[in-house]
Amino acid sequence: MSDAVLATRNLSKRFGALTATDDVSIDLRRGEIHAVIGPNGAGKSTLIAQISGALRPDSGRVELRGRDVTGDSTQARARGGLGRTFQISALAMEDTVLENALLGALGRSGRPWRFWRAVTADRELRDRAMAALERVGLADHAGTRTAILSHGQRRQLEVAVALTLAPRAFLMDEPMAGLGAEGSKTLTTFLDGLRTEAPILLVEHDMDAVFALADRISVLVYGRVIATGTVDEIRRSQAVRDAYLGDGA
Ligand code: ADP
Ligand code: MG
8 A cells, every 4th residue: 555645546527518627646645745736727626625525526536544535524534634724714703813723623513602611611622722823833822813813824823723633634725825925935934844744735826835845746737637746857847848837937
């Protein structure tokens, strides 16, 4: 067996006549950042949605730590060790940083609010949430209203929310989106140190970040993986240049 923590096998998804994901087989290995790049509309988010469980593939499967999870819900996958951050932020802006982390620690199981007081008093949950905030450098902001955080801090909070469930693999869809140059740099440094905790399948447009972070890159064009390789291999690939990167890259 390979050392893949997460894998897709011949995954395909059609929307009417459009094949958004076309026979995609990729894997994420222990300790690595595997970037998925490609032009707009290439099917990156559709691929991520099938891995997270938000979207059902037409055919093919998703394996998490060697187990077929294709039929599992997003919650079951999260409990199984799949941590994700979203292209659109899923944080509760009016809640505090700690409350968001606590919701994460609960696995977003949608507990009724009358349980909320009990939850905030739960020692074990609180410790887990605080440890995750420490890890991303937001412990000092535990009582801060989330809306007040910078974009970069919100991304770090999203990672903290994912960390509360002790993920074995991360899925990230464009975490650099909306960050300025400075914010991207900070987040790049942060993600660099995160890969040893859990490998990251990273969809990202910011090529500086991708080239700085990726151990391997897969290039998606019209739903198909046209190449997988190291940064150097992808940069040198004529097929990738022709299809996507252009000669400036
Ligand atoms: P990317 O993230 O690479 O920009 P997407 O995965 O969002 O690409 O989209 C891939 C293709 O699938 C696009 O042509 C998009 O318009 C189409 N698509 C995505 N989601 C849906 C949907 N729910 N219904 C119909 N078409 C969709
Ligand atoms: Mg997308």
